[in-house]
Amino acid sequence: MFANTPYEDITYENRNGAAWITINRPKVYNAFRGKTIEELIHAFLTAASDKSVGVVVLTGSGDKAFCTGGDQSNHDGDYDGRGxxxxxxxxxxxxxxxxPKPVIAAVNGFAxxxxxxxxxxxxxxxxxxTAKMGxxxxxxxxxxxxWGTAYLARIVGEKKAREIWYMCKRYTAQEMMDMGLVNKVVPAAELEAEVTSWCETIMEHSPTALALAKRSFNCxxxxxxxxxxxxxxxxxxxxxxxxxxEGVNAFNEKRKPNFRQF
Incomplete structure (x- = not known):
């Protein structure tokens, strides 16, 4: 399926040991469909098996969005993939x-x-x-x-996690950093350079030690x-x-959903 890369929905680039995986669907704010997810899985597994890769960066194409979730315009009841x-x-x-390698999210816009x-x-x-999250x-x-609920609560606490899901508000990058969901906020023009700097530091460290640290965190x-x-x-x-x-139909029809009828 992926014998003839480059991919269709993403790009993959090894930059001096840092695998940059970029969701490349800017016209839909980097929303994912079945093909996008399949390609992302393949890219991460590729990075996992490449001994020259010591760190992975996940980001979105353009300056508008990191990723806005599932492509609702492509939601026909079961999307178009498996799972x-x-x-x-x-x-x-x-x-x-x-x-077994650190993964850095470079959030360049809407997440x-x-x-x-x-x-x-x-x-x-x-x-x-300039990033907005929520x-x-x-x-x-x-x-x-x-992961989006239980793991989120471990990071930001139960009260804030429930607020994020129940209220569906958008938060600034600084607000997310204050919650513990973001490690650092930088000017948009400096994002790539800052992420590159972090990658360079990680590449200086023991890959086995990093893998063991990640495994122990995950346990x-x-x-x-x-x-x-x-x-x-x-x-x-x-x-x-x-x-x-009703939620999907309302989104596609650009109207407020009427959930209370149910």
Whole structure:
């Protein structure tokens, strides 16, 4: 399937041992579809097996968005991929966590919905001062009932995590750093240079020590993987309901959803 790279929805570049994986769908604010997720999984596994790669950077194309989650215009009930909800999102999330190398999210713009979850589960996050982050699921008939909720609460605390999901507000990069979801905020024009500097520092360190550190960090939250799988099965059942479909239809029709009818 990927014999003739470059990819269609992403780009992959090895920059002196740093694998830069970029979601390249700027016209839809780097929202992902089934093909995007499949390519991202392949790219992360490629980086995992490449001994010359010591660190991975995940970012979005352009200056508008890091990733805005699932492409709702492509949501036909089960998207167009495989996996429990028609997208192997669990495999991508696992790839980010399981790759034995640090993963840095370079948030260059909107990190909304599923994009916000991806930034959350990366090992570290560096954001441009123009970035906006937050959740949108309950506004469009969706939810990430796993890493996006349980793991989020470990980072920001229960009260703030519930606020993020229940209120669906957008937060500045500085606000997210104050919550502990972002490691550093820099001017947008300096984002790439700052991330590159972090990558260069990581490349000076022992890859085995880094891999062991990542494994040990992951051990403490590994139970969330089971929560995520159970949650995905529940979400699949939810996506089949008229209530969830109302959220998608309202988004595509550019109107407010009428969830209360259900």
């Amino acid at each position: 429990v909800v028609g997208l192997p999102i669990d495999e991508l999330q696992s790839a980010i966590r399981d790759i 909304i919905g599923g994009g916000h979850v991806l930034a959350t589960i990366c090992d570290m996050t560096i954001a441009a001062d 959740q949108v699921g309950p506004k469009v008939g969706s939810v990430d009932a796993g 403490d939250s590994e139970s969330i993987r089971g929560i995520s799988m159970m949650g995905l099965n529940a979400v699949k059942l939810y996506y089949d309901t008229e209530e969830s479909k």
